[in-house]
Structure formats: C-alpha cells, structure tokens
Amino acid sequence: MLSYTTHDLVQAFPIFDESLADFIIEHGESKLFSAGEVMMRPGQFFKYAMLIVKGRVKLYREGVEGEEFFMYYLENGNACALSMLCMARNQSSTIMAVALEETEVIMIPIQLMDSLMKNYPTWYHFVIETYRSRFEELLTVVDHIAFKNMDERLEWYLKRQASSLGNDLMLTHQQIAHDLNSSREVISRLLKKMEKNGQISMERNTIHWLG
Amino acid sequence: MLSYTTHDLVQAFPIFDESLADFIIEHGESKLFSAGEVMMRPGQFFKYAMLIVKGRVKLYREGVEGEEFFMYYLENGNACALSMLCMARNQSSTIMAVALEETEVIMIPIQLMDSLMKNYPTWYHFVIETYRSRFEELLTVVDHIAFKNMDERLEWYLKRQASSLGNDLMLTHQQIAHDLNSSREVISRLLKKMEKNGQISMERNTIHWLG
DNA sequence: TTACTAAAGTGACATATATCACACGAAGAA
DNA sequence: TTCTTCGTGTGATATATGTCACTTTAGTAA
Structure with missing residues (x-):
C-alpha cells in the first residue's frame, strides 16, 4: 500500500486510468534510492517492474574492460523497460542503472503482471509505449555511433x-x-x-x- | 482464415498454446514477400503485427546519406517487434526490412491486439519475449560499435x-x-x-x- | 578462344581519434 | 599565505580506418 493519492499517480503517469492507479497504490511497493546508488547491474535478476516517480536514473552499458557508454536517462513518469523485460523472463539484466539524484520508485511485483495485462488496458498500453520509446531511443543511439x-x-x-x-x-x-x-x-x-x-x-x- | 494447421503453427511458435494458434488461424491473414522485396521502410505505418513463418528478413538502419547498418535477421518463429510497437502506437517505422528469400508472414490486424493480450497469456508472453530478445540484440550491437x-x-x-x-x-x-x-x-x-x-x-x- | 565485367588485392596517402607528455590556472586544504 | 589537487589546454605522435589509384583474378558472355 503506497502513500500516493490516485491523483498523484495519474499526474506522473497520465496514461493510467484511475482504476489502474488505485490498483497500483494498493499493491505496489515504494523504494527510495539515494544519489549515486546502483539500481541495476549486469547479472541481476528482477522480481519487480520499476516505475520512476521522482528523480533521475542514468542507464549505461559497460564494456568488458570497464568502459562506459551512456544510453539514456529515466525520469519521472518513465518505467524501466529492462526491469519489465527481464522480470517477465526471469533473465538477468545486461545494463547498469545508477540513481543520479535521490530517486523514488514504485515496484510492482512480477506476480501482478499477468493480471495487470489482463484487466487494465491502459497498463498494457503503457508497457507497449515504454518498450517502443526505449527501442527507438536505442535505435537513435545506434545511428549516432554507427554513422556520425x-x-x-x-x-x-x-x-x-x-x-x-x-x-x-x-x-x-x-x-x-x-x-x-x-x-x-x-x-x-x-x-x-x-x-x-x-x-x-x-x-x-x-x-x-x-x- | 489461414491454411495452416494448429500443429504447424505451434511448431513454428512453440510458446503458443493451441487455443491461441486456433485464434490466429481463424483471424490472421497470410502474405508472401518475394526475395528482395522491401517489407518495411522508414516512415511506414502499420496496421498489422507480423509473424514470420518461413524465410528470412534482414533488418537494417539507414543513415541520412544512404549508409546502411545491419542489425539482425528475423526468421521462422520470430515476430517483428517493430511492427508490433509501431502498430500499437500508430507510429511510423524507423527501420528498413527486406526479405532475403521468399518469406511468408502471418499478419494480425491491430484491432485484435487488445483481445489477444487480454485473453491469451501465451500471446502476451510471446510479445514480451519478442521485445526482450530484440532489445538485447540491439544492446549487443551497441556494445560492438561502441567498444570494439x-x-x-x-x-x-x-x-x-x-x-x-x-x-x-x-x-x-x-x-x-x-x-x-x-x-x-x-x-x-x-x-x-x-x-x-x-x-x-x-x-x-x-x-x-x-x- | 577473346573480351568484358565484377570481385578482390595492394600500395600510398588522408583523416579522425587515441595517447603521451607536460604546462597552466582555479579552488580547496593546510 | 603556500601547497596540493583537479580540471583544462595544447603540441607531438601513434593507430585505426577511410580513400584513391591501380592491378590482378575469376567468371561469363561473345
């Protein structure tokens, strides 16, 4: 049970309808990451989908010799596409995520995904949109390193x-x-x-x- | 109404359960692309999700001056993640897809997506897995051009x-x-x-x- | 056969980026 | 203040890759 109001949540995630927001408030868990904290590292498994409510998360790829490569930021209103994907498949992550500032996330346990997908069309649209926008962002990244x-x-x-x-x-x-x-x-x-x-x-x- | 048997379809897409395969056979459309044919180009909109049943599709990114950059192949049993994403949002594609050989696809109209998602958990798992594997593939591509x-x-x-x-x-x-x-x-x-x-x-x- | 064409080999050189060495100056610590 | 550290500036040089010019070779058409 989260301490947000339905209104808060819909403001951060405008695509959610009220019943979905209520459901998430009812069943989600809240977590706070402090600035600099590693939120996700290669090899880690996920039991939660993460929605960012406040703060900023930097996602980057690590090379074998410790090189870094910046991919994108996640901010208020975004979800971590990878947490959803990895969670769904019980696969380990392949990317680093670090909180840049103090960051507040809502964590949605994996067991709820099926029922969310089934019962809340706006959830499913949100998930699709999350994937789509990250996929496109990744394509743009590829463009730049390949061609520029x-x-x-x-x-x-x-x-x-x-x-x-x-x-x-x-x-x-x-x-x-x-x-x-x-x-x-x-x-x-x-x-x-x-x-x-x-x-x-x-x-x-x-x-x-x-x- | 497609000319496949349930068995054919489940063989190509092992994750599907029989009721899903039946539904797709009932409502999907079939299309044949000949070798060399462009299946998807930047700017194109989609009304269908595409499942590859036979053949091979080359996906690549185009640079502004006509440069090419190979991303991955789609083969029997794969779906085109981008067709699903773009379709769902009514957004235009940002990538080129060309049939390498004669390629047979099943096209699933956009209107059916919600009901598939809602009623067939194996469909939803298939979609997630499609996104996940392409996302990971794209990450690996980024790795190589960024670090190697x-x-x-x-x-x-x-x-x-x-x-x-x-x-x-x-x-x-x-x-x-x-x-x-x-x-x-x-x-x-x-x-x-x-x-x-x-x-x-x-x-x-x-x-x-x-x- | 001969002639032609596309693919592949190769040396010389151009360019972008990486690396090394070191200087300079601003901010903080003592 | 002085000393130290860190961020930045800059020339010299190294390396990977791109580009140009040309040759050689393999297959194919005449």
Missing part, C-alpha cells in the same frame, strides 16, 4: 543532457569522455570548437548549452 | 551470419562493408588476416566460416 563523427555525437549528447538536466551542465570533460567512450583530450578540443562557434560557453566544471 | 574495433566487429558479424545462414557465406566484401558501414578495402584486408589465422577460407563471392 565525434563532433556530431558530442553535440547530440549535450543537447540531450540539456533537455534533461537543463542548460547549465555540471559536467567535466572527463565525464563526457566516459559517457561517449572517448578521451578527455578529444572532448576538450571539440568543446573548444563548439565554444568558438557559439554553441556553448564553458567554465570549470560547467558547460552552458546555448541551444 | 573493426576486426572484432567483423568476426562477430561473420559468426552471426554463419549461425543464421550456415557456414558457407555467399557474401562479397563489398556487401559486408555495407553492413558494417565500412569500406571494401578495409574488410578485404581484415578478411585476409582472418584467413591467415585459419578462422575462414575464401573464394570469390564466398567466405567459409571455420568456427
């Missing part, structure tokens, strides 16, 4: 960051290099160019997106 | 081709270069190395995978 050079990838990266975190990005060049699986020097040089072009301005630890 | 050099990517590519098409691959170096968004000369040189290492042998138009 680092300058365009960096630009796209900053654009996404800005639309998710706001125009003042507290990022070091090193962090960006990690997220793009590149190196700091390369990123520094490309940022310099973007600054000259008037696309960004820079301070220590911060990049201002002027899009 | 061309030699490893080529090796992985050939391995996948071999496991899908058999060990004698009728591919030109140029085709491979397209699929990996690289250039023929690079692929030729890398193949030469692999031949020296005893991983493959080559003839004109053919590569023998010796894995």
Whole structure:
C-alpha cells in the first residue's frame, strides 16, 4: 500500500486510468534510492517492474574492460523497460542503472503482471509505449555511433543532457569522455570548437548549452 | 482464415498454446514477400503485427546519406517487434526490412491486439519475449560499435551470419562493408588476416566460416 | 578462344581519434 | 599565505580506418 493519492499517480503517469492507479497504490511497493546508488547491474535478476516517480536514473552499458557508454536517462513518469523485460523472463539484466539524484520508485511485483495485462488496458498500453520509446531511443543511439563523427555525437549528447538536466551542465570533460567512450583530450578540443562557434560557453566544471 | 494447421503453427511458435494458434488461424491473414522485396521502410505505418513463418528478413538502419547498418535477421518463429510497437502506437517505422528469400508472414490486424493480450497469456508472453530478445540484440550491437574495433566487429558479424545462414557465406566484401558501414578495402584486408589465422577460407563471392 | 565485367588485392596517402607528455590556472586544504 | 589537487589546454605522435589509384583474378558472355 503506497502513500500516493490516485491523483498523484495519474499526474506522473497520465496514461493510467484511475482504476489502474488505485490498483497500483494498493499493491505496489515504494523504494527510495539515494544519489549515486546502483539500481541495476549486469547479472541481476528482477522480481519487480520499476516505475520512476521522482528523480533521475542514468542507464549505461559497460564494456568488458570497464568502459562506459551512456544510453539514456529515466525520469519521472518513465518505467524501466529492462526491469519489465527481464522480470517477465526471469533473465538477468545486461545494463547498469545508477540513481543520479535521490530517486523514488514504485515496484510492482512480477506476480501482478499477468493480471495487470489482463484487466487494465491502459497498463498494457503503457508497457507497449515504454518498450517502443526505449527501442527507438536505442535505435537513435545506434545511428549516432554507427554513422556520425565525434563532433556530431558530442553535440547530440549535450543537447540531450540539456533537455534533461537543463542548460547549465555540471559536467567535466572527463565525464563526457566516459559517457561517449572517448578521451578527455578529444572532448576538450571539440568543446573548444563548439565554444568558438557559439554553441556553448564553458567554465570549470560547467558547460552552458546555448541551444 | 489461414491454411495452416494448429500443429504447424505451434511448431513454428512453440510458446503458443493451441487455443491461441486456433485464434490466429481463424483471424490472421497470410502474405508472401518475394526475395528482395522491401517489407518495411522508414516512415511506414502499420496496421498489422507480423509473424514470420518461413524465410528470412534482414533488418537494417539507414543513415541520412544512404549508409546502411545491419542489425539482425528475423526468421521462422520470430515476430517483428517493430511492427508490433509501431502498430500499437500508430507510429511510423524507423527501420528498413527486406526479405532475403521468399518469406511468408502471418499478419494480425491491430484491432485484435487488445483481445489477444487480454485473453491469451501465451500471446502476451510471446510479445514480451519478442521485445526482450530484440532489445538485447540491439544492446549487443551497441556494445560492438561502441567498444570494439573493426576486426572484432567483423568476426562477430561473420559468426552471426554463419549461425543464421550456415557456414558457407555467399557474401562479397563489398556487401559486408555495407553492413558494417565500412569500406571494401578495409574488410578485404581484415578478411585476409582472418584467413591467415585459419578462422575462414575464401573464394570469390564466398567466405567459409571455420568456427 | 577473346573480351568484358565484377570481385578482390595492394600500395600510398588522408583523416579522425587515441595517447603521451607536460604546462597552466582555479579552488580547496593546510 | 603556500601547497596540493583537479580540471583544462595544447603540441607531438601513434593507430585505426577511410580513400584513391591501380592491378590482378575469376567468371561469363561473345
């Protein structure tokens, strides 16, 4: 039993109808992750589908030698597609998820999925939409690494960051290099160019997106 | 009304139970694509979910300047995750699908999805499994282009081709270069190395995978 | 056979990115 | 203040891959 009102939940997940929201409030569990906490790691199994109510989660892929590669953020109103997929198949996750800020999630036990699917069409539409949007996002990621050079990838990266975190990005060049699986020097040089072009301005630890 | 027997269908899609197979036979439509035919292109809308009964479909992403990038094959027993996702949202596709051989599909009209989801748990499990496996495949693709050099990517590519098409691959170096968004000369040189290492042998138009 | 075409091989060079080495300056600690 | 650390700037160089020009070879058509 969660402490949300139906209204809260429908506000965060506008696609839900009231009966679905009630059901989730009745049967869901709530969990709080603190900033920096790992929410999901490769090899982990899931017994819950996770809905993000508050906060921000960074999803990234890990390479065999510990490289990182940023995929996307999950925010208020999103669900973790992978938790749903893995849970449904009792398969282990293949991705890292880390809370960027304090993050509040609703956890829906696996046993309820069949009945949700069966009885709440808006749930099923929500699930489909979750898969679809993540799938598309992943396709866009593939596009960029397959077809684009680092300058365009960096630009796209900053654009996404800005639309998710706001125009003042507290990022070091090193962090960006990690997220793009590149190196700091390369990123520094490309940022310099973007600054000259008037696309960004820079301070220590911060990049201002002027899009 | 399709001309399959329940038994045929359950053989191709072992996860289906008999009542589901019956329902699909009753309400699905059948369609034949000839080799080389485009089954799906970016911008196209879907009114059907597609199940592949026979043949082989190549899915790839197109770059803005016409570059290609191979993603995966769909074969007997697979469904097209994207057709299901796009259909469900009435969104347009973002990927190219081309029949490699003569390919037979069952098309399930969008109006039936809700009732399938509601009444046939094995359908819903099938859909989830379809999403999950394609999502994972896409993650693996991301891994390779994000973290690996061309030699490893080529090796992985050939391995996948071999496991899908058999060990004698009728591919030109140029085709491979397209699929990996690289250039023929690079692929030729890398193949030469692999031949020296005893991983493959080559003839004109053919590569023998010796894995 | 000869001629033609598509596939494949190969050297030279161009470019993007990675790596190394080191300098500089801002912010925080002592 | 001084010292230290961390983020950043920058040149030199290495490496992987892309591009160009040309040759060779295998299959095929005439």
